[in-house]
Amino acid sequence: MKTPIVTDTTLRDGSHAVSHSFTPEFVGQIVNRLAEAKVPVIEVSHGSGLGGSTIQQGFSTHDEWLLIEQAVANKKDSKVASLFVPGIGTRPEILKAAEYGVDILRVAVHCTEADVSQQYFEQAKKSGLGTVGFLMMSHTQPPEALAKQAKLMESYGADCVYVVDSAGALVPESVRERVSALKDALSINVGFHAHNNLGLAIGNTVAALEAGADQIDGTLRGLGAGVGNAPTEVLVAVLNKMKIDTGINLTILMDTAEELVAPVFQYPNVIDRDNLASGYAGVYNSFLLHVREAAAHFNINPVAIIEELGRRGAVAGQEDWILDVALELQQKELVK
Numbered sequence: 001m002k003t004p005i006v007t008d009t010t011l012r013d014g015s016h017a018v019s020h021s022f023t024p025e026f027v028g029q030i031v032n033r034l035a036e037a038k039v040p041v042i043e044v045s046h047g048s049g050l051g052g053s054t055i056q057q058g059f060s061t062h063d064e065w066l067l068i069e070q071a072v073a074n075k076k077d078s079k080v081a082s083l084f085v086p087g088i089g090t091r092p093e094i095l096k097a098a099e100y101g102v103d104i105l106r107v108a109v110h111c112t113e114a115d116v117s118q119q120y121f122e123q124a125k126k127s128g129l130g131t132v133g134f135l136m137m138s139h140t141q142p143p144e145a146l147a148k149q150a151k152l153m154e155s156y157g158a159d160c161v162y163v164v165d166s167a168g169a170l171v172p173e174s175v176r177e178r179v180s181a182l183k184d185a186l187s188i189n190v191g192f193h194a195h196n197n198l199g200l201a202i203g204n205t206v207a208a209l210e211a212g213a214d215q216i217d218g219t220l221r222g223l224g225a226g227v228g229n230a231p232t233e234v235l236v237a238v239l240n241k242m243k244i245d246t247g248i249n250l251t252i253l254m255d256t257a258e259e260l261v262a263p264v265f266q267y268p269n270v271i272d273r274d275n276l277a278s279g280y281a282g283v284y285n286s287f288l289l290h291v292r293e294a295a296a297h298f299n300i301n302p303v304a305i306i307e308e309l310g311r312r313g314a315v316a317g318q319e320d321w322i323l324d325v326a327l328e329l330q331q332k333e334l335v336k
């Protein structure tokens, strides 16, 4: 099995888990350590991508451009990526990212909406950026439908397209099917991004590699939206055991996870009732903190909100549904 390109997204997916409170100093420290460990790509931006600091997505405590500045200043031989979600980010953010020294733009859309990404891939290419396409909530579409969407992104200029398990709802077989479908359809790289709601983030990532994935994601200590992602340090340890030499220094990853990342957790990333319910219902991990807030406010069981959001097929950008559902559930309770 070939050596995959590892992207650490602690400072982007992890941003959701710390309510977008990373400081420039912390970002500089983490990027410095990850670069020293020879992690090829390090993703830094608001959890919902460039320009994500909004009332709907959650305000950042620090201007993300100060975080990106620190990331670029400390990247050494690694590349810095930023996420971009059409409708949240706009073209000026892409120009600014290139000016700041960002190397790769990761354009994330719901997995049936690749067509809205065309102008952003074109702008990113014009700005000299590498490009990755993120097909979010990939569990909601069958492999052949995902492959069609990925082909569109390839035609727009994507250098790689990811199967993104945003809800942590996939199992190894369904990961293999999706990654294989993209590998058969594309002449560019294929990636996989896991969440751990069913305890399968590492297993699913190995399944993706067995199906030919070229790029994979992780976060230190698994710090990420909801229950979090495949821990980068565990991924590297498993790949070493599988005799796949990533060239990444495992000791630096373990120390950084233990000494710098563990202390910033706002809640333990255990597969508790809400996180399991979320993965089981196929609900977007970055909804979790908003669901918990609404559940507390309306005195509703968060699982009831999660299950209704799953029934309605809520996707990224529909965080406003959370309050609607909570209010409806409360009113139902009141009329009982």
Ligand SMILES: C[C@H](O)CC(=O)C(=O)O
Pocket: 013, 047, 048, 049, 085, 108, 136, 137, 164, 165, 166, 167, 193, 195, 225, 286, 316
């Ligand atoms: C914007 C999302 O947080 C992207 C992602 O990491 C996912 O869908 O998972």
Ligand SMILES: [Mn+2]
Pocket: 013, 166, 193, 194, 195, 224, 225
């Ligand atoms: Mn994610």
